[in-house]
Amino acid sequence: MFDRLLIANRGEIACRVIRTARRLGIHTIAVFSDADADAQHVRLADEAHHIGGPRPQDSYLRGDAILDVARRTGAQAIHPGYGFLSENADFADAVQAAGLVFVGPPGASMRRMGSKAGAKDLMAAAGVPVVPGYTGEDQSPERLQREADRIGYPLMIKAAHGGGGKGMRIVRSAEEFPALLESCQREAKNAFGRDRVLLERYIEHPRHIEIQVFADHHGGVIHLGERECSAQRRYQKVLEESPSPFLTPALRTAMGEAAVQAARAIGYVNAGTVEFIVAPSGEFYFMEINTRLQVEHPVTELVTGLDLVEWQLRIAAGEPLPLAQQDIRQHGHAIEVRLYAEDPDAGFLPGSGTLRTLHLPAPSRHVRIDSGVIEGDTVTIFYDPMIAKLIVWDEDRPRALARLREALAQCQVQGPKSNVAFLERLARHPAVVEGRIDTGYLDRHLDEFLTPTTLDIPALLAAATACLLTQESDARLASAQTADPASPWALTDGWRLGHAGARRLRLQHGGQDLTLLAQGDNGHYQIDHAGQRHAVDAARLEAGELSARIDGVMRRYRVHCSTDAVTVHDGSTRLHLQRVDERHQTHHAGSSGDQAIRAPMPGRVVLVQASPGEPVKAGQVVLVLEAMKMELALKAPRDGVLAELRTAAGEFVDADAVLATLEE
Template sequence: MFDKILIANRGEIACRVIRTCRRLGIRTVAVYSEADADAQHVRQADEAYLIGGPQPADSYLRGEKIIEVARSAGAQAIHPGYGFLSENADFAEAVADAGIAFIGPAAASMRKMGSKAGAKELMQAAGVPVVPGYTGENQEPAHLKAEADKVGYPLMIKAAHGGGGKGMRIVRDPAEFLASLESCQREAKNAFGRDRVLIERYVEKPRHIEIQVFGDTLGNTIHLNERECSAQRRYQKVLEESPSPFVTLELRQRMGEAAVLAARAIDYVNAGTVEFIVGQDGQFYFMEINTRLQVEHPVTECVTGLDLVAWQLQVAAGGALPLAQDQVPVEGHAIEVRLYAEDPEAGFLPGSGKLERLRLPEASPGVRIDSGVVEGDTVTIFYDPMIAKLIVHGADRPEALSRLREALARCEVVGPKSNIGFLERLVRHPAVVEATIDTGYLDRHLEEFMPAAGEVDHDLLMAATVARLLGDEEATRERAERSGDPTSPWAIADGWRLGHGSRRSLAFGQGDQRIELHASGSDGHYQIEHDGGHVAVAGARLAGSELTLRIGDRGRRFLVLDREHHVLVHDGQQRLRLQPLAMYQHEAGAGATGADNVVAPMPGRVVVVKAAAGDTVEAGQEVMVIEAMKMELSLKAPRAGTIAEIRAEAGDFVEADAVLVAMEPA
């Protein structure tokens, strides 16, 4: 085994590898960019070295610099994690040429899988089922259109080099093909440096099933069963689980055998994932092999009880696989979701900023947290906005889902917006509970996972109000105890004032909505007035984070997750976050200039400018595309009119809220 390894990555995967190495007594070396100087992987490693600027191209993609650090630090191996250089055959080859072990497959195996087109042809020759389509080298638009017409619609255009949902478009109408092709090729060029695409038949309502494979240098290749990743939005996985509720014993055996066959066809060594698309009829087709460890590997670890990173290290050191195929254990059910700094209600726009407050459930035998940040850290604009992976394990799927709901209820993020509320609705949706979700369901029915506009649950509102009232009373008592006259009537927090009744007024904000309430009473017994109605609340007690009370003649229990920054309450099904506001304030008038400008929704790089000064545009017409946090954002004209000025060019880096396109006054 190795004495010291370098981790050529960042975030939760770097921290994950460090944990396993620490358990095995292996020293770790981290690398970091200028944006990551205070990151957790830097703090947790035994040594850490600066390798460049915040942009990935200036740091985490500098293979020669990473190898130089490994040599100078005396690292015997490099773990690439996932993303960045993890599937870069040139980097893997350079590491090996430097006399350092690469903890992953050989460069030759990567190159066979580096092209989706070549991989598909190779798998077909090896007897692995593949989706019908076109993988040829002729990339002329007219030729691709002709081949598309042969394949038939609907079809999918896919970047031949890359993954992660980048460079993929579904085309249902022949008239849309060329525009989709242009968009796909541009995204592929930006993401992977090459714009070659392939075309394949699109399987309607498919399931995404992937098989974890492992190979060693002694000729042993096995699989560790499947993971289902059918809950996706725009080809990005949202929820992963193992075992798949869709896969039968017979299908599991056939897919496992096909995955091992695929791995052996490219002489695969170390951890990899063979991804299949599965039709409703149970027919499965090869999609690709991810030549690295996957983000969702923890669900396999939970159901097998194995440490896949430890396996990676053992295999890379020349050891044999620890188990044979018939020795792979399987116990219970595991599910993983990813907590992101993003705003689902604004098209899942990635977020950034300081994590003012971060509360995650405590790790336990049934709950696991993989994270690369802690409270006080910053989610930077330069990298993926993942906050944490939440993984749960139960005796069966219903128990795992129940445990996941409980764990999500205890998550809280203050600072950048997060997708926690979206995930809570997801894991209660019938398509997930009944295991009928397919890869396109979220995109077809996204509104089912979004909160109803303007609606506030009545009981949650009462709970939030009472939590605020109890907090005010507690603060008043503490001030009174510190004063010289704690028995003064002014120390009673019941809203009493000379000549007036005991009535308190409160105001909260939720999005653009302002909510006003009035309450009388104290010490857990209140009459609350809201929206013309009166509600009696009695017996309210807050013990730790648990609030119990009676609303009318109904007893209820809630979690109070925050009373400092916001008021955040949870009823076990859903959450309500309110921003306390001053009761009496003038509302600022909205300016009229916003409709005349196209602004950057977040920091990013301009990919393409599609309009020029003097152009006449229609409302909603795309005028610019920017790239931020690994995704393209389409910026559109706010109204019909004439463009007065374009203030950014392709390649420019722009700040959030910067005016990029100015319209002439209406």
């Protein structure tokens, strides 16, 4: 086994590898960018070294800088995690050439799988089922158009060197093919440095099922069962589970054998994932091999009881596979979801900023948290906005889903917006509960998973009550610390000379202003909202739980109340509201309205598609912004003429910056 290991990554996977390595007695060495100087993986490692600027290409994608740190620190091996250089064959070869061990497959295996086109040809030759398509070297638009017409529509365009859902487009007609091809190639070039694509027939309503494989240096190859990843949005996985509720025992056996056959065909070593697309009829086709550990590997660990990172390290050190195929046992059911800093109600726009509040469920036999951040850390614009992976386990699928719902209910995130409420609706949706979701379901029915437009009035009143009780508690605490703790001026009951006063509460929900007037105190209130008066009695707020009689019905909520937000949860759904302090509210006059195109978040302008003086149509793409590993198309808000362009391709811009204006 190694004595000193360098982890060439960041975030939760770096933390994960560091913890396993230290448990094995290995000295851990982290690397970090300017943006990660105070990150958790830096604090967790035995030592950490700076390698460059905040952008990945200036730091985590700099193989030369990482190897320099490895040489200077005496590292014997490098673990690449996932993403960044984990599937870069040149880096794997450079590590080996430097006399170090790359914890992963050799560069030759990566090259065979690094191109989806070459991988498909190789798998077809090895007898592994593949989807019909085009994988040729001729990448001219004319040839690609002809091949697309031959394959027929719908078809899929894929970045040949891609992964993680990037560089993929569904084309449903010949007319839309050229524009989608150009968009796919541009995204592939930005994300992976190469714009080669492949075309393949698009399977309607498919399942996405992947098989975890392991191979050692002694010819041993086994699989550790499957993970179903069919709950996806725009090819990004949002829920993964093992075992799959779709597979029959016969199909499970066939897919496991095909995965082992695929690994043998490329002389694979270490951890890998063979991904298949499965038709409703049960026919399955090879998609790709991810030559690294996958983000969703914890579900396999929970059902097998194995530490896959430890397996990676032992195999890289030359040890044989710890177990034979017949010794692999699976027990129970595991589910993983990814908690992101993003706004589902605004098109899943990634967020950034300080995590002012981050409460996650306590780890236990049934709940596991993999995270690279803690409360007070910052989600930056330079990397994936994942906050944590939440993984649950129980004896069977229904109980595992119940564990997931309870764990999500305990999550609280304040600072950047999060997808917690979206994940809660996902975990309760019939398509997930009944195990019938396919890879396109979320995109076809996304409105079923977003915040309801109707407001739950009892929940709103509970939120207002929590604010009132918190105000009173804070006032009592402040009063107790004064020279006159019994002063009536310290009360917050809204009393006014000559009449019963009312406290005014201003809350916001989904951009909507909500004004409530409350009379009373100490858990007994009359609250007016939208012309209706409601009675709240016997309200108590203890240890984050509110119980109150609201309009005659006793209710109970889990509550989190801060100075700028309040969240109430009734056990199945949550209501999150912003608190507005009118004393500090500012009014902005002269708003540009629909005259300006603004940056919705910090990022880098990668494309400008219009010039000053040029007519534009409503919805026309004027600029493309790159942020958090994705492209955002910024469109004209109305028909008009572009009056001014305040940025250029390659520039970094701040959130809410005016990038272009239209003529008045």
